[in-house]
Amino acid sequence: MSSCFQKLKLALVQLAVTKNKELNVERACKFIKEAAQKGANLVCLPECFNTPYGISFFNQYSESIPGFSSDTLSNCAKENNIYLVGGTIPESDGGKIYNTCVVYGPNGDLLAKHRKVHLFDIDIPGSITFKESTALSAGNTLTTFSIGNWKVGLGICYDIRFPLMANIYTEKGCQLLLYPGAFNMTTGPAHWELLQRARAVDNQLYVAGISPARDETASYVAWGHSSLVNP
Template sequence: MKIALIQMKVQDQKSLNLKKAKKHIKEAARNGAELVILPEMFNTPYNNSYFEKFAEEYPGESTDVLKNLAKELNLVIVGGSIPERECEHIYNTSYVFSKKGDLIAKHRKIHLFDIDVEGGAKFKESDTLTAGEDLTTFQVGDMKFGLIVCYDIRFPDLSMNLALKGVDAIIVPAAFNMTTGPAHWHLSARARALDNQVYTLLCSQSRNEDSSYRAYGHSLVASPWGNIQDELQIEEGILYSNLDKDYITKVRGELPLLKHRRPNIYEMK
């Protein structure tokens, strides 16, 4: 399966972000992508004040754009994430639309990014956002995908649970910053891929030096063997990669980690 990760520069005008996302998605479709992924908070700067300002109920402006593009271009779109408003709550939510334009999955970020690194990044998503509660999977052809958002990747139990549900790949719209990115971006992608013998697909915003929150970039695909299969750097662009279900089967046959688990010994009772 040919996939495309869109690493785009996000600006402070939603209309411009949607226009840019539309342009990149159409380019990916022309180049034969069957599934396209956008980054975390692709329609808004990564800032609590913008989350409130740009939040949308479903259906809304951003999801309508994605739905219509999916149907028009006959491809699956994983809409990175946007701030979703429901009653008094705002969630960091990723929507997935089928080739027919149907909503087939919705993931609300489970783990909120509340950090304070001495001499580095400080951010508190919980000042604005509410945490999600559900695991998310969806099917495209013969491949099953798990969907998480950014900080969710740091919690191995979540990815393991998705692997045990039979996913072949875990999609991670994300926006690591210039403190956490150099330290843990590649490590997290490779570790989750290796531990669970799945592809991990991390899709970031591109680097914007003028932004108050500078994304790390480096959108990538890690293979079930734990190596980086394809990667962008910091610039805006589209990363194309191929997912091979037979390769997953090969790796799991040679090194059957999931079969060798002994949860009766080490899982909490």
């Protein structure tokens, strides 16, 4: 693949997530391969693609980077000759757990690693209470990577709520922002599409949100509705 191509064909993989990590990773690779066969050169997975989303799962499913999930993604990017944004996995490092997105190039090299900056602590009376900060630590950096002439900025879920983060990415020359996210059945209808469209219009760039598939039997039900918004 030429590193100077002008066009991106972007695939957003919205997949169901089970409690079986190995199965989740295996299925993700299956969909990545399918997307590549259909011509995608940039494939994006959702937040927590290898684990159920929830405070009780982050420690149990956490792993180091490099590790099982990230190594598998690296190999998958290389085998399919694509750029791969690996959604997020719970990353264990230095006694802390981060919600982390890794990006690999067509040769399997790690291009970027973004740790979720804004943790999702929310209390809506009568609807939902959720505090990521009880299990996760926050990242403290902004993260970009390049594909030919495209510069891409990374955020994770609640990061999209903060317009200054997107503004800074725009000032750094990004034309595309990617947000793997797992908005829920309360915040999803209210903000998922609205925030993507706001970030896109405010900054005159493309914005994509990549969600796990909805599973109404799960303890945390994702809204779904992965989408790509133009400027």
